[in-house]
Amino acid sequence: MSTAFRWVEQARSGRARAGHLHTAHGTVPTPTFMPVGTVGTVKAMTMDAVRSTGAGIVLGNTYHLMLRPGAERVRALGGLHRFMDWPGPILTDSGGFQVMSLGPLRKLDQDGVTFSSHIDGSKHRLTPERSTDIQHALDATITMCFDECPALPAAPEVIAQSMRMSMRWAARCREAFVQRPGYAQYGIIQGGTEAELRAESVRALTGIGFEGYAIGGLAVGEGQELMFSTLDATTPLIPWDSPRYLMGVGTPDDLLGSVERGVDMFDCVMPTRAGRTARAYTERGTLNLRNARHAVDLRPISPHCDCLACTRHSRAYLHHLFRANEILGPMLLTWHNLAYYQRLMRGIRSAIVEGSLDAHAAWLRAQWAMEDWTPDEMPPPDIPPVP
């Protein structure tokens, strides 16, 4: 078994691809959704529960982990895999996005960013080199480049200037990256919603050469239409044999449309965050389990789900747990939502492999488009969503 990091295409349908991502920590079928494990835990989940949903790779946050418990401490404790009991692949973001979100708490210069911790106000500095070193200390399977991006909308000159600085930083990140078999570093394509700038960014990154390419600076308020048109302009420029990761996206509908546009990897806090706020994803859209109409409903959240919540408990029980502010509510519903996201991705992947993506996508969208659906109407799926 080779431990080289690579993505191998298995099937294609239009621009959508099904493949396998081979890493030092195991192989992941793509397209894949990465649950977010911000500070070394996927919130409210044991790692056994994460595994049971079918997740193949999880995400960790450099910004949060460098502040607590600290990158050197994680290294001393055997790395993030051992720390959080996830021997599979881990992708760590670079901290760039979180630091930019700090607003007045951070100061940007050409060399990097100085910022104050949101936890205790302590001063910290991230540079392309430091971010890369931290991710090495965490033993990230996939290291992300440290980048900078302005909030949208922004003037094209601002976006261009920012993108070009991120490209200079990307070269420094590559310099600092310790190449090892089965490990990877992804460059992050910036350029806002400007097709020309995106193309320039792809050229800069492919000129440096990375194991994979991420599309950053989207899902920041520009709307789905602009996000999709930016993907339309960008993904065809990325080397076809490299994995493509759309950062921080998104809704089930976002995922489907992005896979159709050639994206292989996703992460998003939606399913986990929704799980803590009583919002359940189903084949027919979302349910708010705090709603009184669930109080005496003996049915599971979804008849198509094999998660612990759906196989053992009623909507009424979940409703009760959230009304009573019991920890088990977020535990069960996070589990359910992650199971839904993984089932969605498996369904899309199977459809690509079987050559039926268009039909599957049409079926998914028809389900989502049903208005005023009642749970009674949720039928056995025409196209089984669980392969």
Add this chain to the structure above:
Amino acid sequence: MSTAFRWVEQARSGRARAGHLHTAHGTVPTPTFMPVGTVGTVKAMTMDAVRSTGAGIVLGNTYHLMLRPGAERVRALGGLHRFMDWPGPILTDSGGFQVMSLGPLRKLDQDGVTFSSHIDGSKHRLTPERSTDIQHALDATITMCFDECPALPAAPEVIAQSMRMSMRWAARCREAFVQRPGYAQYGIIQGGTEAELRAESVRALTGIGFEGYAIGGLAVGEGQELMFSTLDATTPLIPWDSPRYLMGVGTPDDLLGSVERGVDMFDCVMPTRAGRTARAYTERGTLNLRNARHAVDLRPISPHCDCLACTRHSRAYLHHLFRANEILGPMLLTWHNLAYYQRLMRGIRSAIVEGSLDAHAAWLRAQWAMEDWTPDEMPPPDIPPVP
């Protein structure tokens, strides 16, 4: 298989007893510790996790369940077993203790108690009959009598008056109880720390006749010595072939001493509450995992524990989770603490069966008495605590 409710002695050591509690919902080896599932969930635990610790019976709270989601609603949803996914035996308290704890929010009369909900201030009334009916609606395997007890210390006249009212209520509870094969109702012995009053209470209850007897009104601030002396005066008076349940107790040391005095069943929030506040039970006493000395400690909480926290994670990881206020901290530590309590009870039970209770008790106490122990010094146990 008979479905009669009964307790059958298997072995005896002094006044300590090992036996089996046969119920409509399964058989439980005794002595047994019942995890507290206040409002239809053992906080921060899935029922699979509760099962994995070896728990055989859990407790639910009438007061909390009648307020939310409501007893009739639980009945409509198939009963508490189905609602919370615990097909095994469930004991429900009567609501008496919680209502008495409300202080100025409740008004006591000879017929019952009127009180205001701590959730929304709504007015409610509990009587012996209503409490018994509610527990029937919940489908409790073991129903407790509705009683009243003053906080200790109190004047003997006050205790006597209160106890006698509880005995009159006990007769009304028995009248209201629907007897079914494999289901039970326990009378609650009151009388504070007055041996004579306890004896009078036992006579009153055995005169009515219950499937089991609970010792109430202890562990309310009187201290271990008075609790043990009260047990010494009380348990010999209880019919030997009935199960005996000491309510709301306690520390590992309390449990051991009470088993030695003839108690078979216990419940207490200590292991679950401690699990949410970073306190870990071990063979050598408790650890506070928020303490900085655990920050880089790669060892498990206990080398003798087979819970998920100990088999997969370091103290450093648990420390990190509590420092970061992550839900997984309470999840893992509640699991660990319940596993410890069940292991403790299995060890005590095995020692009774094997005729080695004195040696086992001496070993347990020697471990607990070690001061300034460091985790390094935790040896392989001389007497294996896990049978």
